[in-house]
Amino acid sequence: MEQFDAIVVGGSVSGAPTATWLARKGYKVLMVERDTFPRDTNSTHFIWPRGMSYLNRLGVAGKVLEQTPSFKQLEVSIEGISLHGGVPVQAVKDRFIKLHGNDDGVVDYYSGPRRFYLDKVLLDEARASGVDVREATTVQSLIVEDGQVVGVRGNGPNGALLARARVVVGADGRMSQFAGMVGAEKTVVREKSTFAYYGYFSGIDKPELCIHKRGRFGTAIFPTMEDRHLVLVYGPTAWWSDFSKDPEANFHKTYRYVAPEVADLVAQGKRVEEFKAMGRMVAYHRQTYGKGWVLVGDACSFKDQWTAMGITHSLRDAELVTGYLDRVLKHEVPFEQAMAEYHEVRQADYEDYWGFVCDGAECNPYTREHLEFFHAIQADQSKVDHFMGQVGDTIPFSRAIALDGETRALPDFIKNYDPEARNYFANLYQEAKAAA
Numbered sequence: 471m472e473q474f475d476a477i478v479v480g481g482s483v484s485g486a487p488t489a490t491w492l493a494r495k496g497y498k499v500l501m502v503e504r505d506t507f508p509r510d511t512n513s514t515h516f517i518w519p520r521g522m523s524y525l526n527r528l529g530v531a532g533k534v535l536e537q538t539p540s541f542k543q544l545e546v547s548i549e550g551i552s553l554h555g556g557v558p559v560q561a562v563k564d565r566f567i568k569l570h571g572n573d574d575g576v577v578d579y580y581s582g583p584r585r586f587y588l589d590k591v592l593l594d595e596a597r598a599s600g601v602d603v604r605e606a607t608t609v610q611s612l613i614v615e616d617g618q619v620v621g622v623r624g625n626g627p628n629g630a631l632l633a634r635a636r637v638v639v640g641a642d643g644r645m646s647q648f649a650g651m652v653g654a655e656k657t658v659v660r661e662k663s664t665f666a667y668y669g670y671f672s673g674i675d676k677p678e679l680c681i682h683k684r685g686r687f688g689t690a691i692f693p694t695m696e697d698r699h700l701v702l703v704y705g706p707t708a709w710w711s712d713f714s715k716d717p718e719a720n721f722h723k724t725y726r727y728v729a730p731e732v733a734d735l736v737a738q739g740k741r742v743e744e745f746k747a748m749g750r751m752v753a754y755h756r757q758t759y760g761k762g763w764v765l766v767g768d769a770c771s772f773k774d775q776w777t778a779m780g781i782t783h784s785l786r787d788a789e790l791v792t793g794y795l796d797r798v799l800k801h802e803v804p805f806e807q808a809m810a811e812y813h814e815v816r817q818a819d820y821e822d823y824w825g826f827v828c829d830g831a832e833c834n835p836y837t838r839e840h841l842e843f844f845h846a847i848q849a850d851q852s853k854v855d856h857f858m859g860q861v862g863d864t865i866p867f868s869r870a871i872a873l874d875g876e877t878r879a880l881p882d883f884i885k886n887y888d889p890e891a892r893n894y895f896a897n898l899y900q901e902a903k904a905a906a
């Protein structure tokens with residue numbers, strides 16, 4: 471039987487960097503991936519500065535930027551209140567120092583590489599770092615001795631796989647079979663989520679990420695590879711059955727309702743690929759570790775897509791867990807103690823933001839107080855940047871934005887704002903029709 475220091479199950483954005491960091495620390499690592507790369511996946515792929523910093527620390531940001539544009543500023547427009555700014559680089563540095571003890575390689579730009587490209591870059595980097603990468607190979611069961619996971623059984627192009635290791639990492643995503651095999655229960659679940667419907671368009675001249683929110687809907691557009699834009703509409707899952715009756719028409723109607731000026735650009739562009747959709751994304755945390763095993767990425771925790779943070783958090787997990795596993799593999803700290811620390815530190819880094827994402831995924835209309843708040847910060851660039859830092863999971867929400875007491879006169883649309891009118895799917899389209 472083959473023997474390794476660590477086996478990583480899943481070779482995507484959490485698995486490949488986990489395997490890479492371990493191999494670079496000198497360990498003998500096997501990474502088992504069911505698919506053959508390049509392959510695409512049903513996920514949009516916006517990566518915040520914090521995530522790009524992880525890619526830069528791993529040494530692959532340059533490869534991403536060879537193919538994908540990057541920007542520093544973005545627009546978030548809420549019920550017509552436009553905020554334009556960027557995540558402050560000092561905040562990204564502070565976050566890395568707090569979590570990883572240094573701010574090496576931190577950057578302040580974001581990018582949106584396609585997953586067929588990014589995932590392959592990460593897999594290639596693992597291989598180049600000395601990881602034994604087995605593609606087209608599925609882990610089917612675990613080898614367990616005295617209640618301890620000590621290896622995997624699988625199947626690949628060369629037949630049966632049988633391998634042992636001191637630690638096995640589950641990085642096999644949201645539908646994790648690994649979690650099922652080790653019995654990692656979901657410890658928290660938040661059912662309400664968004665639906666996401668997105669496509670790729672050419673011929674759109676719009677740099678920078680642009681997010682719009684109106685009522686229970688949201689839209690996003692950003693430039694990606696091959697001179698294309700990813701264009702996304704999302705809303706509450708409860709509306710998915712209505713939306714999906716005529717999704718392409720509803721996509722354009724919704725964009726027009728939420729952001730008419732961008733809808734014009736989208737209408738002038740040419741859709742170059744089939745739309746992709748996901749109707750439901752239930753959020754959860756799972757038990758993080760057990761005897762001989764630990765989870766990273768979506769296998770461990772999942773949350774809604776609407777803030778585009780899963781890739782960043784997967785990269786975070788990879789860097790974080792490998793620091794602890796290094797100490798275990800060097801016999802400095804018992805596995806149980808190191809993994810308990812990993813769980814605690816990860817949770818502390820996560821909890822605040824995870825709750826924010828789950829609340830936002832309910833897609834309740836903003837209240838008038840929210841609008842007054844956004845209107846109040848709009849004229850102060852440092853506050854707008856602070857807000858971008860919060861949404862980009864760099865500045866914790868516990869560091870709330872303090873309003874100075876100075877009040878700007880409220881425009882009529884805020885004075886007359888009625889969130890209740892935003893609550894009905896049918897109403898929205900009537901409104902959109904009337905506006906068209």
Ligand SMILES: Cc1cc2nc3c(=O)[nH]c(=O)nc-3n(C[C@H](O)[C@H](O)[C@H](O)COP(=O)(O)OP(=O)(O)OC[C@H]3O[C@@H](n4cnc5c(N)ncnc54)[C@H](O)[C@@H]3O)c2cc1C
Nearest residue numbers: 480482484504513514515516609642643767768778780781
């Ligand atoms: C609609 C949608 C939009 C999103 N948009 C964004 C976004 O814009 N930005 C962002 O940062 N995040 C986004 N996310 C989240 C992001 O896609 C995930 O957080 C991220 O892919 C998680 O990475 P992972 O490596 O943990 O899991 P995955 O990417 O799911 O990878 C798991 C890997 O494990 C392999 N595997 C599974 N089972 C086995 C097995 N038995 N044996 C071997 N291999 C196996 C799979 O083939 C796969 O390659 C979005 C998610 C969704 C659903």
